[in-house]
Amino acid sequence: MAEGLAAWAQRAATGHLAVGRLVREAMRAMEAQGLEDVDPDEAAEVVERDPALTLHVVGAANAVEHRHLDSEVGTVRHAALMLGTARLFPLARTLPVDDEVLRGDALEGYRHAVARARRAAVLARDWARQRGDQLPEEVYVAALVPFAGELAAWTWEPQAMVAVEEAVSDGIAREDAEYIVLGCALARVSAAVARVWGLPPLGVQALDPANALQPRTYGVMLAAELGAALDRGWADPVARATLAQAAAWLETGVTALEGRARELLAEAGLAVPESVPPPPRAHYALAPRPDRYAAALAALAEAPPTPVDRAVELALDALHEGLGLNRVVYARLVRHGEALRAHRIRGTEHSPAFNRFELALLGGHLFAELVERGGCLRVSAADEGTWRRVPEAVRELVGVPVFLTAAVRRRGEAVGLLYADRRHPDLPISGDEHARFAAVVDRLEQTLSAG
Structure with a gap:
């Protein structure tokens, strides 16, 4: 990676x-x-x-x-x-002209990406104005930054991006398709491009799910998600859900927000269809890569105990790239240890609501007990006793009947929690994967506790 x-x-x-x-x-x-x-x-x-x-x-x-x-x-x-x-x-x-350097599907794909970026920027600026933002034009530019990686990939590696779109058309989740074809999420490519080009901090912050609770950044994230989802029309379930999230954030009605968005996008020449037939739903497990798993574990063993985020990133690499787990989240303790909040992620780059989730450690639920007592679990709906202890909000958010989770401790004191799943409810997680997940947790704790 x-x-x-x-x-x-x-x-x-x-x-x-x-x-x-x-x-x-x-x-x-x-x-x-x-x-x-x-x-x-x-x-x-x-x-x-x-x-x-x-x-x-x-x-x-x-x-x-x-x-x-x-x-x-x-x-x-x-x-x-x-x-x-x-x-x-x-x-x-x-700068090159698009129809001089791209042809056929690549040109069409690039122009779709441009339209997604423009929709996001137009919406983000308008929402910033509704919130009384002092610099809505800054928000406009920031909303383009999440698309920098996609635009770069279409320009520099067009055939790879055609393959990504074909995988998405076959029903594979976009996050998974990006990883399968490119080896990493386009959000990480956007971050790399942004660093080299010196793009504005607000846009770069919108690439980090840890910033989803910051209102200004969250608006950019929502606009980017809606700008992309509208490729599939106003009736698309992701577009509907994102509109509802944006309306709640702006404290307005969904109908009013949608009407305003339709008007603004039409004025900008960014027509959106009412609906597009959805692709078939594909249940795709990422292929494990033992070499990357071993390399990430080795790097984790050699990593210094600080900064903590570096060690966490290596652990996520081992789980996502090495084990092939589709969604991996590290949530850190916040509010003086009274809550967990998503901090580092893999595979949920296009899910602002998922990344914004915060869980209070009250009521004696499963995650509260894990943080208090430690442990590494494979949680399955087949085990009704354990499943009942998973908060309903978490069950609804993740939408899968089996996942892995573990408390992360530093010198015996809880600092966060790891979560991983296969994204799709029909894909299992084996006992061997549970053991390898536990090995990553153990190595992460050793690294954090060193020194």
Whole structure:
């Protein structure tokens, strides 16, 4: 995984995303007027029509030396002013045009990704305005960052992305399809690209599920999820659920929010179908990779006890990449040990509600007992006594009848909890996988307790 992400980062250092032809021509026409006659606001408006150009312009502004600024450039207008027309227009000219570098399914896929990103940005900005955000234009740019990896992959590895879309069409969950074909989630590619290009912190924060409880970041996450789900129409179950989550967050009605979203997207030329036939549901278990399991365990044994997140990431690598468990979550203790909150995840990158879940350790339920007493369990609905002790909210959230979970302790004191499952209710978890899961927990605790 590390080598894969390093390769994406290396590609980002010299690679460019593709811009749409209409925006390229609009920039050329504006440049032809004469640089001294260009209104920065008008230039920013044109740039904002294209996610690829927006990301490049904002990244370029943050790379300008001697900016004399204490904070990152987060809006297109600010970036255009920072670059000036003498640098803005040459930058736009250097980017490839989508229909010149992509063909057929790859071009269609790239344009769908562009539409998803634009929908997310338009919605995120409007929701920010509804919440009284002081910088809604910053939120607009931030909502594009989660799509940076997808746009990069379509531009640089189009056939791989065609394979991802084919897997999704066959009913495989998008998170699983990304991992199967690319070896990692596109959210991690987005993070790698964002670091290289110096994209705004708010967008980068939206890539980390640990930030789902921060209102501003959560809005970006919801907008990104809805922007993607609307590919399948307004009637899509994920779109409906995300609209409901956004309405609750904004404290408004679902009908009113949907009506406003429909109007805004139509004005932006981003038509959404009412419904699209859903793909067949595929029950796909990720293939275990013993070499990655062993490598992650070895790295975990050598890892220093701090920072804790590094050790946790290695444990998640062992479980997700090594054992092939579809969803893996590390929840840490918060509120002085009175609750668990999702902190690091694999396989739920497109599930803001899942990542935002927080569980109070009250009432003597299964997880409260685990944190208090320790242990590593394979929990199954077939064991009715144990299953009744799983909080109903957790059973509804995970939607599977069997999962693995364990308390994580540091020098005997609980610091968090690991959870893993196969995502699909029909996929089993074996006793051998339980044992290997326990071995990862044991190694993680040894590392955290060292020193």
